[in-house]
Amino acid sequence: MAQVRSLVITGYGTNCEVESAHAARQAGSDVTDIAYFSDIVAGRARIDAYNFLVFPGGFLDGDDLGAAQAAAVRWKHAATSAGEPLLDQLKAFFSAGGLILGICNGFQLLVKLGLLPALGGDYFARQASLTNNDSARFEDRWVTLAANPQSPCVFTKGVTRLDLPVRHGEGKLVPMTQHVLEEIVRTGAIALTYADPASGTATMDYPANPNGSPHAIAGLTDPTGRILGLMPHPEAFNHPTNHPGYTRGERPTLGTVLFDNAVAYLRGQTA
Numbered sequence: 001m002a003q004v005r006s007l008v009i010t011g012y013g014t015n016c017e018v019e020s021a022h023a024a025r026q027a028g029s030d031v032t033d034i035a036y037f038s039d040i041v042a043g044r045a046r047i048d049a050y051n052f053l054v055f056p057g058g059f060l061d062g063d064d065l066g067a068a069q070a071a072a073v074r075w076k077h078a079a080t081s082a083g084e085p086l087l088d089q090l091k092a093f094f095s096a097g098g099l100i101l102g103i104c105n106g107f108q109l110l111v112k113l114g115l116l117p118a119l120g121g122d123y124f125a126r127q128a129s130l131t132n133n134d135s136a137r138f139e140d141r142w143v144t145l146a147a148n149p150q151s152p153c154v155f156t157k158g159v160t161r162l163d164l165p166v167r168h169g170e171g172k173l174v175p176m177t178q179h180v181l182e183e184i185v186r187t188g189a190i191a192l193t194y195a196d197p198a199s200g201t202a203t204m205d206y207p208a209n210p211n212g213s214p215h216a217i218a219g220l221t222d223p224t225g226r227i228l229g230l231m232p233h234p235e236a237f238n239h240p241t242n243h244p245g246y247t248r249g250e251r252p253t254l255g256t257v258l259f260d261n262a263v264a265y266l267r268g269q270t271a
Contacts, residue, residue, distance in 0.1 A: 002269040003030045007050040011037040012071060014058035014105065016235060023235040024054065027259035028267075037074070040089070043081050047089040051098045051266055055106030057167075057233055067130060067170040068108035075113055076124075087124070094123075097269060099262050100227045101155065104168055107219070107229030111173075116229045117189040118222040119180065128175045128184075130231075134212030138169040142244055143210055143232060145218050146195035146202060152225030153191040154265045155258045161200055162192070163243060163252045164232035171211035171231040173220075185215060192219035192230055234258045 006024040010017035017034050024032045029052065035045040047053060061070040078086040094100065102110040107130075110116045114124040133139055143166050147159040175181040184190060193202040193216040194209040202216040203209050209216050211231070219230030237255030240246055 001267050002051070004028065004052055004263050004266045005031040005050040006033070006052040006054065007045070007047065008032070008034045008054045008056060009037060009040070010034055010056065010058075012074075013060045013062060014056055016056040016058055016103065016233065019235040019238065020054050020056040020103065023238050023256045023259045024052065024263070026238060026256055027263040029263055040086065041078055041080055048092045048096065050093070051096070052262055053093060053098060053100045055100070055102040055109055056235065057104030057106060060105045060109065063170065067168075068105050068112050071105075071109050072112035075109070094226070098226070099154065099266060101258070101262065102227075102229035103233055103235065104231055107231055108170065110227065110229040111220070115227055116220045116222055117180075117184050118227070119183045119187060119189065121223055123222075126176070127180050128173055130170050131172050131174050132170050133168070133172055133210060135206060135210070138167070139171070139207070139210040140167045141165070141207060141210060143208060143218070144195045144197040144200070145192045145232060146200055147192055148188060148190050150188045151191045151221055152188060152223070153221035153228055154225045155221075155228040155261050156191050157261055159253070159257055159261070161195065161253070162232075162234070162255060162257070163237070164234055164255045165236050166210050166232045168211070168231055171213065173213045173217045175214075181214060184217070184220070187223065189220050189222070190215060190217050191221040191228055194218045228258065
């Protein structure tokens with residue numbers, strides 16, 4: 001049985017790294033470390049020493065130039081102190097079968113790096129972006145999500161519905177072309193959608209869909225199903241008392257089920 005080694009990357013405004021690491025440990029990760037981007041550049045940590053990589057939420061670079069845009073440029077062009085392009089480590093990590101989870105700012109980063117949706121297996125080529133919510137304001141509320149049973153995403157296996165908090169100002173997915181959007185739908189790249197709390201079906205209605213994302217897209221996966229990016233925060237629902245309906249007796253599935261599925265998947269791999 002394979003050992004699960006999780007790395008949560010922080011720095012430059014990220015502020016959800018502790019909760020994300022807690023969720024990984026809660027799911028049973030054998031090793032869970034938090035590393036600053038500068039640690040990786042300096043060679044104090046290596047991405048390819050792990051098999052579960054988490055890009056948590058926060059306010060990367062204050063969201064200047066567009067959410068996660070500066071971070072995407074940093075990742076594309078940074079090299080370690082030994083002169084190794086940082087992307088080489090990331091590519092080696094993924095080629096070895098690692099899982100990647102991007103939450104909020106982390107999702108924005110994965111999209112702008114071209115790791116999502118990676119249609120046709122075209123990784124590191126940007127096919128979409130994220131822009132300002134239709135409400136033109138920061139949204140901080142709980143939403144209902146529906147998992148797409150046709151998606152190859154390993155994080156959402158067995159999941160039907162989730163209640164999670166959102167807190168973002170730029171969560172609306174914008175595909176580069178109409179064809180890209182059609183392919184996202186056709187290939188099952190939509191892993192999670194914003195759903196009506198009563199019916200559980202995808203909705204474009206505000207505030208159940210807090211940003212106006214087309215097809216109610218809340219999360220995307222890549223063709224392998226080993227990358228998941230989503231705007232809501234699963235790490236923020238790690239205990240029943242986190243939920244606003246707890247005192248009314250509501251006990252929905254914890255958001256950390258996504259971490260549980262990741263750890264279970266990696267445990268099933270050859271050590």
